[in-house]
Amino acid sequence: MNTGTDTPGTLADPIDSTRIKADFPLLSTTRAGTGHDRLITYLDSAATAQKPQAVIDALTNYYETTNANVARGVYELAEASTNAMEAARRKVAKFINAPAANEVIFTKNATESLNLVARSWGGTNLGPGDAVVLTQLEHHANIVPWQILQAEKGFEIRWIPVDANGHLDLTDLDRFLDGAKVVGLSAMSNVLGTLTPMRRIADAAHAAGAVVTVDACQYVPHLPTDVVEMGADFVSFSAHKMCGPTGVGVMWGKAELLDAMPPFLGGGGMIENVTQEGFKPAELPHKFEAGTPPIAEAVGLGVAVDYLSALGMDAVREHEVRLTSYTLRTLADRFGDKLTIHGPSEPAERGGVFSLELADVHPHDLSQVLDEHGVCVRAGHHCAKPLMKVLGVGATARASVYIYNDESDVDALADSLEAAASFFSF
């Protein structure tokens, strides 16, 4: 995977964000009467991405021409609906280079995906004396499911620490892995932007006999993803952060592991047979998709994948590396020591997520003032409270960029930060 870049600045940005912005109705139209009588500067894509017209249209089109429940209907409409969802599954599989489409499980969000792994794999394989290794970078979605299980199964949770630059400190990796059965690892931090050395950790984990479950929420939308090259056993992510709809996520897992795991949720669609005495689960992927799936949402995700693929994920990554360089440079130039940007300073080692601290202005107050200038950033703990504690803060203000952002958005951010600094200096 190319997580770096080829000398940014020497070639033109492969992504024309101005043209792309026009594809996103929310970013390209003013909304009078809602208080939004101007274009907004959307810098919260790490929380959720905006949706291109093509994805919105796909939902409309699905409901207007294809809507029917999947998998169980003989009639043509039900078949068309099933085909649309299964085509989306194959698109997702290809997008992440999954060896087989039936390893792609549709969930409601990455959080369900990560809970599925913890409950279904962990619930079967963990007990007292075992260890689960997490990192201090993790989002609550890859922490709390393990803590819930821990209360029941009594294993130990170990934490790979974060160093002063926001990288994982792997000095004691071997010691951490000794006796470990699971490693839960964020591919990219949603707070610091840190890209983690997944392959190295995965190889070490496998050597120690542990499975690796990767939280790729912030990775899949932004970098070319190859689940095989990653060395992962399970990879979870959400559609809504990659230009897709809310209400659908993905859990990819190796077929041999998924086959050996018990089902997670029980219900229609996930069974081969049910009697009053018991049930027999269905084959993959249905085994893990109980109930009516998020059909329209999966179809929308498929179109989001088409949209990103047309841009090219290498191009997306290069665009973001460039914009990250520009952001780090601009903010340093304009604010110097007054502004702290947490996380790695090298654009090649991080994504476009910037946790900011401006002098003594609390992040909440900061983002309130920024909003007044039409700049949307997120303030809070970003569902990473253990990491907040490591950073020694209660919250940060986080700006994050995506394909539709460009230098002008970063400039607007900087201008509004200046306004905030002066507002609070009264």
Next chain:
Amino acid sequence: MNTGTDTPGTLADPIDSTRIKADFPLLSTTRAGTGHDRLITYLDSAATAQKPQAVIDALTNYYETTNANVARGVYELAEASTNAMEAARRKVAKFINAPAANEVIFTKNATESLNLVARSWGGTNLGPGDAVVLTQLEHHANIVPWQILQAEKGFEIRWIPVDANGHLDLTDLDRFLDGAKVVGLSAMSNVLGTLTPMRRIADAAHAAGAVVTVDACQYVPHLPTDVVEMGADFVSFSAHKMCGPTGVGVMWGKAELLDAMPPFLGGGGMIENVTQEGFKPAELPHKFEAGTPPIAEAVGLGVAVDYLSALGMDAVREHEVRLTSYTLRTLADRFGDKLTIHGPSEPAERGGVFSLELADVHPHDLSQVLDEHGVCVRAGHHCAKPLMKVLGVGATARASVYIYNDESDVDALADSLEAAASFFSF
């Protein structure tokens, strides 16, 4: 609740289905090139309902003007998004007469809702020696979660039988309830249309010290619902069967029970605090809504509720009782003994769901021929295999009606049934 009707036939049908059909793009436009160059006769609403333009537009509008992640953002867009979702929650609460909006939990579908109840309430309160009482009418979604839990906790599952008319046989109810801790009950069968005596069973269950979890998937879309009057402790249903989008379901529960239950899925949004040592869950409803919720979908559900409320659920019920009478009469007149219609024969005791058996034509083959005539019905076990066994069949062909269906649809069904009978008599 008015589950009956006031002398159908004496007054006009309160629902004008012809006008309503015009609100549903999929039902009111022909789709050339898709093989659908005519209007279809959609009789599979028990599987999923079609969507009115207003719901489709609500999704578009959400993504074009309001899209942002909820609950955690200070900026105005995030606030608008949060408000939109919370307004939908209150609409749903009002629609089912929930005492408080924070008792309404958004899930991905009814199946997740029912799993939540089984895992979170059942996982905490059940053990060897306990009993869970289900009915033979249940959908797999209210069976398999209990069987999964049973393997772990070792309680007994008892089955309230179904009589020859498709009603629950309550002769031995007291014996069934002796020592029971949970009663899992479908409010209306998705196979037979049977309306169950919920209040009677709930009162008996409570007297025996059991909680009552109601599968209201087929009830909430079709009858005025009052969760308090029902006597239920938990009520689960899906948006997609009530004109709402896929990807969102509801679990309503009594606050005092929900407060005492452990969370189901762990992750962002459901915590009050997380440290490396453990977590503290958030208040209702967030405690049970881990991760980014189905935001657009919840908003769409809110609009579906508006749509149904504008029609009036009493009117919806009366329309369906009339159409049920017409269907039962028409099919009996035209096919006599050649066609079996499972389930109660009294329209007031059932919903508009008709499981059909036509002579020796297998349901699959039947629905294939019907599709050839543009009539969409479902063939199979309808995720109720234990009930199929009771009925002594492997599958049925199921036609089901909703607000947009009228006599002409029933006539089209009868015509196509005749065509099938003659096709297979060669």
Next chain:
Amino acid sequence: MAGLEDLYREIIIDHYRSPRNRGELDTPPATRTEGFNPLCGDEIVVYLQLGEGTGDERVIEDIRIGGQGCSISQSSASMMSMSVKGKTIAEARDIMRSFKAMMSIHESSLDDSVEEPEIEVDEMKLGELEAMRGVVKFPVRIKCATLSWNTLDQGISEALA
């Protein structure tokens, strides 16, 4: 749009109405394997009686079919039983491969963005089974047609084990 006549060939209806090799075999010596189509509830039971010998050279001396389902699943099972009875496991597997290839080539071509390996259909091996070709125009029914074959496949593994 494919017509119903493509699906319901006369020979299929014939096998449905008069299924061949219907019944049971004593287990043991025979094996009994159940298959379900989880989507629709069709059930197939395959009884297999293999001859002496080793591995793939053993002969399917007898086969019986039980279960219930639609015309496609039942006739497919009936035809299958005729086509493999008296054949060696190796031969039966060849036929199975050809049959599944016939089904899956068309299954995939219905969707965009698919890349499944093209498998050569050996039409010589199929004989009467060719009548099933029309099923591929009704993709939902493909699972009905392949159910008995998948059950046979599993049954062979169990019988050899």
Next chain:
Amino acid sequence: MAGLEDLYREIIIDHYRSPRNRGELDTPPATRTEGFNPLCGDEIVVYLQLGEGTGDERVIEDIRIGGQGCSISQSSASMMSMSVKGKTIAEARDIMRSFKAMMSIHESSLDDSVEEPEIEVDEMKLGELEAMRGVVKFPVRIKCATLSWNTLDQGISEALA
């Protein structure tokens, strides 16, 4: 649209910059109660020292505030500490009720289709706390303003228990 001046009144900024009753009390005899705003990470710690007596007639003899958070949550906590110190529990609860009413009336009026009971705001009881009224125009921040009060509420229960 509400302006920032509605939110950041001078008195609020003053309490933020110079929080009153900041610190800790020895536990016991005092009680210590933590409150979190799960959405943003704000934390408030309330230390309570009640006087002798029974139930709601006991006096809040001393109160101290710890924790960290935004200007709204911190200034609200500071103002709260001033308004309840020296008051009986009953009086403190009265003020709390008035303050929450001020917050929630507006919270609900922002949405359609709401039917929450209208609670009378007793403005007399609020005094300086009135400055917080601007917060209701920024609904996301209401939770910041009410955090300390909810923590106090819980703290009182614990102290009385």
